[in-house]
Every structure is written in structure tokens, then in C-alpha cells.
Amino acid sequence: MKHGKKYVDAAKLVDRTKLYDSNEALATVVKTATAKFDETVELHIKLGVDSRHADQQVRGAVVLPNGTGKKVRVLAICKGANVDLAKEAGADFVGAEDMTQKIQQENWMDFDVLITTPDCMGLVGRLGRILGPRGLMPNPKAGTVTPDIAKAVKEAKAGKIEYRLDKTNIIHCPIGKVSFGPDKLAENFDTLMDAVVKAKPAAAKGQYLRSVAVTSTMGPSVRVSTSKFGA
Structure with a gap:
């Protein structure tokens, strides 16, 4: 080279x-x-x-x-009270079925980190073929599958x-x-x-x-x- x-x-x-x-x-x-x-x-x-x-x-x-010096775009897939918690914590995009459909149907990928709660992993699991190869599949070890969505969003925005x-x-x-x-x-x-x-x-x-x-x-x-x- x-x-x-x-x-x-x-x-x-x-x-x-x-x-x-x-x-x-x-x-x-x-x-x-x-x-x-x-x-x-x-x-x-x-x-x-x-x-x-x-x-x-x-x-x-x-x-x-x-x-990291980079602006991190966070997508939070969650339901109920967690929606407001994720928004307050600074998530750029928040939703559930509407967001998973957008990814599946439009191949929408305008985010850097996807964070979800355990009760929504059934929804997110369907996106494995799309998210997996891009390294975007949430994982409990990485803290991106968690019941404390507000904390996870704040950490991601702070440079996790x-x-x-x-x-x-x-x-x-x-x-x-x-x-x-x-x-x-x-x-x-x-x-x-x-x-x-x-x-x-x-x-x-x-x-x-x-x-x-x-x-x-x-x-x-x-x-x-x-x-x-x-x-």
C-alpha cells in the first residue's frame, strides 16, 4: 500500500x-x-x-x-413509564413496535447505540439479522439490555x-x-x-x-x- x-x-x-x-x-x-x-x-x-x-x-x-469526542445517537426501545425516562435521559429516538418496523421496513440505521429493556427483547430479537452484523444488537454484558434504561442512556451519551x-x-x-x-x-x-x-x-x-x-x-x-x- x-x-x-x-x-x-x-x-x-x-x-x-x-x-x-x-x-x-x-x-x-x-x-x-x-x-x-x-x-x-x-x-x-x-x-x-x-x-x-x-x-x-x-x-x-x-x-x-x-x-470519545463523538456525538452518540441513542435509540431506546421500551414501553410504558420507561419511554419518558429514556427521553428525559437524553435518548435521541424512543419507541417500540414503531421503531422496530422502521428498521425492518426502511432499513433505518440513523443511530449508534440501541438500548432496550428485558421486556422488549422479544421485539428486538427479530432484528438480529439486521443488527448483528453491524454490532448493534443489545447485550446484557454490554449494559444495553437493562431494566434501568435511564442510566444506560446517560452512560451511552457520556462516552460508554x-x-x-x-x-x-x-x-x-x-x-x-x-x-x-x-x-x-x-x-x-x-x-x-x-x-x-x-x-x-x-x-x-x-x-x-x-x-x-x-x-x-x-x-x-x-x-x-x-x-x-x-x-
């Missing part, structure tokens, strides 16, 4: 043979982000587990202390992110914007890393954290030392 001059120049500032301290890595990512827009900073964690086995799945959700393994046993998550600066990014980085380390499955053997890297949307990847996380 051929890279542009800006990327090539930025890549020269990164030592490919080095494992950076997380703070230094994030400072390097900020320094090498030269795009004209506010780039997203992503964290990529390769784990020593096998996602094909149910007892080695790593999945959860965590509220980043400084948010879900982390989960892909087929190659890697977690990819946004941890903020370049404009946050290294210190705020470091707080978000540590929060997510701590959550992933605590989520280590009992069935995982050997080295858990295989590799960690941070990168901006258009910038080079910077490898991070995992020694301080002791996993």
Missing part, C-alpha cells in the same frame, strides 16, 4: 522496533496526526485467547472518563463504549480525539486497558496481552509496552 508524503513523514517519527510507554505512545500519536480534521485515536489490543471458544470470549463495556473480540482475537476501540491531548487520552487508555485486563477469562492460558498499539485515523501505528498491566 502506497502512503502519502504526510504519512511517510509522520512514520519517520515512530521507532518501529520500540515498545513505548503508554503516555509517550499517545504523545507520539498526537504529534504524528497531521490531517486537517480532528482524527480519532484508536486502541488495538491483541489477546492470547481463542474467540471460537465460548469460555474465552472477552466482551464488556466501560465509560471513558473523557468520552463496548469492547469485544473480532475473529482474529483483537479488540479495536476509539479512545478519543487528537484534540483531547495526551493526558486525557491517557486517562481513557488506562480505563479501557484496566477493564480488558479484569475481563480475562479463567480459561485463558499463557500470555494474555499479546500486543497493544495506538493510532490516529490517518497516522502511523505506535506499539505500546504492556509491562505495567502485568497480564
Whole structure:
């Protein structure tokens, strides 16, 4: 893959043979982000587990202390008193059958997170084929199927992110914007890393954290030392 001059120049500032301290890595990512827009900073964690086995799945959700820098559009599927609670908490769209029909019939997808209550999972379950491949299916482990819909909506709007393994046993998550600066990014980085380390499955053997890297949307990847996380 051929890279542009800006990327090539930025890549020269990164030592490919080095494992950076997380703070230094994030400072390097900020320094090498030269795009004209506010780039997203992503964290990529390769784990020593096998996602094909149910007892080695790593999945959860965590509220980043400084948010993600992205406006999160929340759809709440609920009924009764929960409708008003979801609206008051800041949900962008609230409904039940009307919303599920809109998704099914119009392929409407103008939301980033779907939160529902247990009594509405029967409705939402019908959307599995549509929501599943997009990573939008609500899940109790991620806190998106919950009786406390107001709390879930507030957390999603505040910067709660879900982390989960892909087929190659890697977690990819946004941890903020370049404009946050290294210190705020470091707080978000540590929060997510701590959550992933605590989520280590009992069935995982050997080295858990295989590799960690941070990168901006258009910038080079910077490898991070995992020694301080002791996993």
C-alpha cells in the first residue's frame, strides 16, 4: 500500500522496533496526526485467547472518563413509564413496535447505540439479522439490555463504549480525539486497558496481552509496552 508524503513523514517519527510507554505512545500519536480534521485515536489490543471458544470470549463495556469526542445517537426501545425516562435521559429516538418496523421496513440505521429493556427483547430479537452484523444488537454484558434504561442512556451519551473480540482475537476501540491531548487520552487508555485486563477469562492460558498499539485515523501505528498491566 502506497502512503502519502504526510504519512511517510509522520512514520519517520515512530521507532518501529520500540515498545513505548503508554503516555509517550499517545504523545507520539498526537504529534504524528497531521490531517486537517480532528482524527480519532484508536486502541488495538491483541489477546492470547481463542474467540471460537465460548469460555474465552472477552466482551464488556466501560465509560471513558473523557468520552470519545463523538456525538452518540441513542435509540431506546421500551414501553410504558420507561419511554419518558429514556427521553428525559437524553435518548435521541424512543419507541417500540414503531421503531422496530422502521428498521425492518426502511432499513433505518440513523443511530449508534440501541438500548432496550428485558421486556422488549422479544421485539428486538427479530432484528438480529439486521443488527448483528453491524454490532448493534443489545447485550446484557454490554449494559444495553437493562431494566434501568435511564442510566444506560446517560452512560451511552457520556462516552460508554463496548469492547469485544473480532475473529482474529483483537479488540479495536476509539479512545478519543487528537484534540483531547495526551493526558486525557491517557486517562481513557488506562480505563479501557484496566477493564480488558479484569475481563480475562479463567480459561485463558499463557500470555494474555499479546500486543497493544495506538493510532490516529490517518497516522502511523505506535506499539505500546504492556509491562505495567502485568497480564
